[in-house]
Amino acid sequence: MRVPNAADLRSANRPDRERSPEIDEDVTGKELDRATQHQIKTLESKSSEWVARHLVMAGRLIDDEPELAFQHALAASRRGGRLAAVREAVGLTAYAAGHYGEALREFRTFRRISGSNVHLPVMADCERGLGRPDRALDVARSEEAQDLDAPGKVELAIVAAGARTDLGQLDAAVAELEIPQLDINRAFSYSPRLFRAYAEALAAVGRDEESQKWSRQAVVAENALGQGMDEEPEIIDLGWDEEEEAREEAERRRMLDRASKASGAVTGPETTAASPEAAGTGNPRATEAKAVQDGSIDDQDADYFVSDDAESDQDSVEHDELEPGSAAVDEAGNEDAVDDQDAVEHHVNADSFADEERRD
Incomplete structure (x- = not known):
């Protein structure tokens, strides 16, 4: 034996x-x-x-x-x-x-x-389970921990935050989770766990509004990644950052200015007064210029509002400020002012043609 x-x-x-x-x-x-x-x-x-x-x-x-x-x-x-x-x-x-x-x-x-060293996060959590949070933090601060991949670093940060909580260091627990992988606009396979851990840490220090925000974002990340998916970490956009929004806004305004200038050059007040024939609704050139202007603005609006920011439940739609010389559009989308102006100009053109016929 x-x-x-x-x-x-x-x-x-x-x-x-x-x-x-x-x-x-x-x-x-x-x-x-x-x-x-x-x-x-x-x-x-x-x-x-x-x-x-x-x-x-x-x-x-x-x-x-x-x-x-x-x-x-x-x-x-x-x-x-x-x-x-x-x-x-x-x-x-x-x-x-x-x-x-x-x-x-x-x-x-x-x-x-x-x-x-792939199991360093679990080893640190074992130290916590044995009632030794200080040793868990030592594992998190070790040189070997620096070589972990992104999912490993996230898991180790969650364990370190738990160790800080065990020691009563609640603010330090929040700081442990503020790592590069904590990105509210990106979703990886580890993001839902990280977002929820951060939300819990924020709630523990009384930052309830921020906590609720991160809890909601954890659900958004899960929906974006798909439940039960067991694939390699994949990056997914969850929202726009401020710089990207600023760039989109600047591009939108440039396109609106370009469309307004093109409209002023073709159908401006001075051109209409000097050449009544060009202002008539029956003139193909004027009709085409107006269609180009309206089409430019419509296309730009469609491009700008095609995506909603995932961080907010509100659709941010602002009324465009029209430049001088462009048509005034009411809330229902009716171009009343343009129609009235076209009707007057058409009447003037008809009278002019009648006078010419009488002279002939």
Whole structure:
């Protein structure tokens, strides 16, 4: 009979450990990803299938039955404890089951075997779970943490904010979450969690209005990304920033000025007085110029108001100020002044033609 190693603190090596849990009949072990299968192939043939099938069961149960998943991971570690994938599985299932001390040991072993720091956020949260928020902050400030990818940095910031809250440092908790990834106008896969954590931190310091704003934006981000999507982080616009709005406003005004100047050059008051024939409604050139002006303004309005800002529920529509010489438009969109002017000019032209006929 093998005597357990007293220096090995893993649950898998306790003398009073329970028997390995049963494996579902439909599990073959081939469900694992290629990288994990490649590691398992280094084991003896009689152990590789055992380890693979228990790892599949651990992954299958971790969300609904974390304790049973932990037992499956422990069973896999009895024959594959030197594999990084196995130690990672034990750490993740232990963390899910609330065994923070064991999870922390397994993650440290995983990091030693693989050289990866991907689980630093979970390690920091294990320190919190063990009642050591100061150590959690040490992990967040470590050099290894600087090399994490964006999702990892977000998760670590959330843990650090929780550690600050544990210490009663509520304002510092808010500051921990104010990282470059906190962008109200962009949505990544990690944005909803970050937005909600920031909203909770703001509420804790009494900044309720801002908290509600970020809570709403978390919902907007979820809707933009799609519920249940399990894809790579993708950037999505949620709203316009102030600089972009200013550029759009300047461009809109330039186009309106251009249209007004073109209108003044063709159908201005002086041109109408000097050439009554050009002002008549029957003149093709005048009709075409008016259509160009109206079309320019209509197209510009359509371009400018095609998108609503996601940060607000109000549609921001402002009445355009018409330059001198352009038509006055009422709220219903009726160009009464233009119609009256055209009618008068048409009458003058008709009288002129009648006089010429009498002279002839």
